[in-house]
Amino acid sequence: xxxxxxxxxxxxxxxxxxxxxxxxxxxxxxxxxxxxxxxxxxxxxxxxxxxxxxxxxxxxxxxxxxxxxxxxxxxxxxxxxxxxxxxxxxxxxxxxxxxxxxxxxxxxxxxxxxxxxxxxxxxxxxxxxxxxxxxxxxxxxxxxxxxxxxxxxxxxxxxxxxxxxxxxxxxxxx
Numbered sequence: 001x002x003x004x005x006x007x008x009x010x011x012x013x014x015x016x017x018x019x020x021x022x023x024x025x026x027x028x029x030x031x032x033x034x035x036x037x038x039x040x041x042x043x044x045x046x047x048x049x050x051x052x053x054x055x056x057x058x059x060x061x062x063x064x065x066x067x068x069x070x071x072x073x074x075x076x077x078x079x080x081x082x083x084x085x086x087x088x089x090x091x092x093x094x095x096x097x098x099x100x101x102x103x104x105x106x107x108x109x110x111x112x113x114x115x116x117x118x119x120x121x122x123x124x125x126x127x128x129x130x131x132x133x134x135x136x137x138x139x140x141x142x143x144x145x146x147x148x149x150x151x152x153x154x155x156x157x158x159x160x161x162x163x164x165x166x167x168x169x170x171x172x173x174x
Contacts, residue, residue, distance in 0.1 A: 001046045002059075004158050007103075008036055015107035018088060022081040026111060029124035033154070035060070035110055037127070038134055040153040041145055048100045057099040058106035062113070064096045070112050071095055085112070113138065127154050 012035050016027035039045045042061035050056035056063050075082035088105045089098055099106045114121070117137045122129030131150035139145045 001044060001157070004036060004040070004045065004161065007039065007045060008032060011103045012036060012107055015088060015104040016111060018104070019081075019084060019108055019111060022078070022084045026115065028121065030121040030130070031111060031114070033124050033127070033158075034114060034121060034130050034133065035107060036158060037130055037150050037154045038110060038138060040157055041134065041139075041150040045157070057096070058110075059103065060099075060106055060110040062099055062106065062109055064099075066113065067096055067099060067109050070109055070116075074112060074116055081112075085109070127151055127159075130154070 012032050013027070016031055016035075019026035039059040042056075043059045045059055047061075048058060050061055057067075071082070075085060085105070085108050088108050089095075089102065093102070093105075099109065114133075114137060119133070119137070122133055124130075128147070128151055131147035131154070134150050135141075135143070135145065135147040
């Protein structure tokens with residue numbers, strides 16, 4: 001499993017901050033927590049392809065059709081956002097294939113999947129609410145995961161091992 005703190009600080013936060021070039025609301029602490037919980041629940045923060053031959057890709061387990069839907073039905077209508085997402089991609093990159101190895105790009109796609117949901121995110125400290133939000137808007141009623149699993153994983157792998165962390169822009173006190 002990837003280190004959750006490293007994943008937050010080196011992948012999720014910088015990717016969301018990059019997306020802020022389109023809309024400042026794309027990076028929030030709630031969005032960070034939701035994406036970390038999503039990766040933990042979907043792949044254990046370790047699998048880049050769906051186990052047992054499934055089609056989902058990345059630590060977020062994004063299905064190719066979902067990624068293409070983000071491009072065809074959202075980014076095509078928001079060219080400035082599309083340009084910003086492309087800034088996270090390798091040149092001439094495959095919009096689906098990069099999900100497996102480009103964690104910044106996969107994070108952006110996962111965030112935009114949630115962004116298209118009209119319901120606002122729960123507060124960042126409301127892990128139960130984030131778990132329900134994931135279930136309702138990402139995994140769906142037909143998905144195998146449960147909000148209770150999301151909550152358990154978040155509490156086990158994030159809260160139990162959380163070191164005091166700095167907010168973006170704060171300096172460490174030595």
